[in-house]
Amino acid sequence: MEWDLSTQPPIVQKALGFVLQGYEIAVTWLLMPAAWSQFAILVVVYLAAVVLARRARKPLINLLTPSKDSTSILSKLRHYLLLFVPLLLPVFAYALAGIGEQVIRSVFGSGAVIAFGKRLFLVLAARIIVRDIVSDPFLKIFGRFVLLPVMVLYAFDLLDPLTERLNATMISLGNISFSVMALLRGVMAGVILFWLGRWSNDQSASFLSRQEAMRPATRQLAAKAAELFIFGLAFILLMNIMGVPLTSLAVLGGAIGVGLGFGLQKIASNYISGVILLLEGQATVGDFVELDSGQAGTIVKTTARAMILETFDGRWIVVPNEDFITTRIINYSDQGSANRIEVAFSVSYDTDINLVPDIVAKAVATHPGVLNEPEPPDVELRGFGDSGIDFGVEFWVNGIDDGKNKYASDVLFLIWNALKEHNIEIPYPHRVVELRNAPAAE
Structure with missing residues (x-):
């Protein structure tokens, strides 16, 4: 078939060229007896893989399913392997197609059709991974828009020509030139590396947070150090993948230093x-x-x-x-150390103040949050006020008097009840008003 493509744009000519190439290959396959036998083998291989996958699925699931109360590393590994059970079909199909390819090549000397079928089984495996196995949203997007298109190009034997074309297409930025393929490789490598860095950082932070023997500040410092190490290593690997020498980063480091000196200090x-x-x-x-x-x-x-x-x-x-x-x-906390709290109260001038310290101290000591160490509750005379005699009680607790712990309020309730129980009056403000030069009452 001959078409005149000279009047079409270059991109249309290339696209139609690939279409014509595929058409010629398809016609060639349809007219070759060896191709028909390979198509038949592919159908048989797929049906056999379906049967084998169905028979092996249930015993394999029973073998890999861990007990509900098991938390060992082996149980976690078995649970992880369970995720890959859906790959039984493409794995069996690929293996059987490989055997069929060897037989066909030994008989006809050609196995292009069955090799194409093997690549299609790899596309099927990639689709199952993206759809059923991967749960991370980022990896799903990466697999849908990067992995699957690449596998389709590989299946139709278009990946190598496209790679060569992208390597030949150069982009220039001033004195720097790089190919489109290098740019795409760097972007994909950077995305994968920094996703792995984020995942590794989350895992290391989770592991360190469970180390109760370490001080909280030490755990946080270790997590920060691990984060710097992981992302620093990812950056160095990315530079090596893109072919950027680390010595060329000296200029960038100097620029960052100037930025720190002026705007980022x-x-x-x-x-x-x-x-x-x-x-x-x-x-x-x-x-x-x-x-x-x-x-x-x-x-x-x-x-x-x-x-x-x-x-x-x-x-x-x-x-x-x-x-x-x-x-x-x-x-006020210092990671659980005791704190001293003071609560003020007053009693009437008619009270025997020698009894007050013992009564109040015993009442405060009944609170479950009040400690006897480093000191038990201590009642001290603060002064003689306008309306009553002022006292203060000091006591130690683990924690602070916040919205969750109402130590001061609870202690004031205890003091009130204890004084009432002993008939000790709690004074209220009052004044004596004297009127001078007032007319005498009749």
Whole structure:
């Protein structure tokens, strides 16, 4: 078949050229007796693979399914292998087609059709992986728009010509030239490497968070170090894949240094301050801190740039790490150490004040959160007020008096009940008003 393509655009000529090439191959296959036998073998191979996959599926699932209460590494491995059971069909088909190809080549000296069928079975395997096995959204998108098209091109024997064409097409940016294939290879490698880096970082962070023997600050520092190592290694591998020498990054490093010196010094300062905080362990997740400005909250998250505090009313405060180094910060928690709380109260002037300390101390000691160490509850006389005698009770607790722990409120209830039980009056403000030069009453 001869078509005049000289009047068509170059891209149309190339596309039609591939179509004509495929048409000629198809006609050749249809007219060859060896091709018909290969088509028949492919049909038999596929049907045999369907039967074998159905027979092997159930016993294999029973073999690989772990018990419900098992948490060993072997059980996790068996559960992981279960995901690949849907690949039985294309695997059996590919293996049987390989055997059939050897037989056909020994008889006819050609096996192009059955080799094409083998490649189609690989496309089927890739489709099953993307559709049934992969659950990560990113990998699904990558498989749908990158892996499957590449496998289709490979099946139709178009991958090598397309690769050569992309290698020959150059892109110039000033003094730098690179091929389209190098660009695509770098993009795909970068996407895969940094996805693997993110996955590895999540796994390492999850593993470190379960190490209860390590201090929280040490766990966070180890997680940050692992993150830097993983993504640094991914960047170096990407540079090697793209063929960029690491020595050429010296200029980029100098530019970054200038940027840090002028515009990014605050970011660098906060990052370094965060590392210092993790090393020293002065403040970490779970600590209740009060800032120099008077704001207070619990540290719920640490980042490379800032600490995030959650207040009693649920608001989040983002505090730069540098503030924890350069300003005064009060840490009330210190990872579970005891804190002393003081509660004030008053009694009437008619009270025998010698009885008050023992009564109140015993009442406060009944609270389940009040500690006897480092000191038991201590009642002290504070002064003689306008309306009554002022006392203060000091007691130690694990934690702080926040929205979750109402130590001060609970202790005031205990003091009220104890004083009422002993008929001790709690005074209220009152004044004596004297009227001078008032007319005498008749």
